[in-house]
Amino acid sequence: xxxxxxxxxxxxxxxLEHRFAICAGLLSAQVEHQWLLIDPGREITEFRRDAMIxxxxxxxxxxxxxxxxxxxxxxxxxxxxxxxxxxxNKDINDAxxxxxxAQAQLRDxxxxxxx
Numbered sequence: 001x002x003x004x005x006x007x008x009x010x011x012x013x014x015x016l017e018h019r020f021a022i023c024a025g026l027l028s029a030q031v032e033h034q035w036l037l038i039d040p041g042r043e044i045t046e047f048r049r050d051a052m053i054x055x056x057x058x059x060x061x062x063x064x065x066x067x068x069x070x071x072x073x074x075x076x077x078x079x080x081x082x083x084x085x086x087x088x089n090k091d092i093n094d095a096x097x098x099x100x101x102a103q104a105q106l107r108d109x110x111x112x113x114x115x
Contacts, residue, residue, distance in 0.1 A: 020056035023109035025075030
């Protein structure tokens with residue numbers, strides 16, 4: 001009975017939906033960035049992105065799909081800008097800050113997955 005209550009609570013939680021949407025966007029940007037840099041870790045990131053999208057689909061309701069897609073796209077664009085700042089920046093300190101921030105965001109998202 002507790003599991004059913006937890007599932008119902010998860011379905012009703014906009015915060016959880018938003019978190020999964022943000023993480024799906026971040027991971028999508030990371031995959032594209034890794035593809036650009038020919039990073040062999042891309043396959044793992046793709047797997048994590050797909051798992052995050054599955055979680056998002058599991059907890060979201062149809063009425064929120066457009067909002068969640070907008071959140072996901074915004075997060076993707078923001079993370080893409082952070083990765084570009086980290087990779088192509090001539091200011092080493094700023095590039096390091098951007099990379100640390102990007103990695104911290106991805107760690108937060110990875111903590112939501114059991115993989």
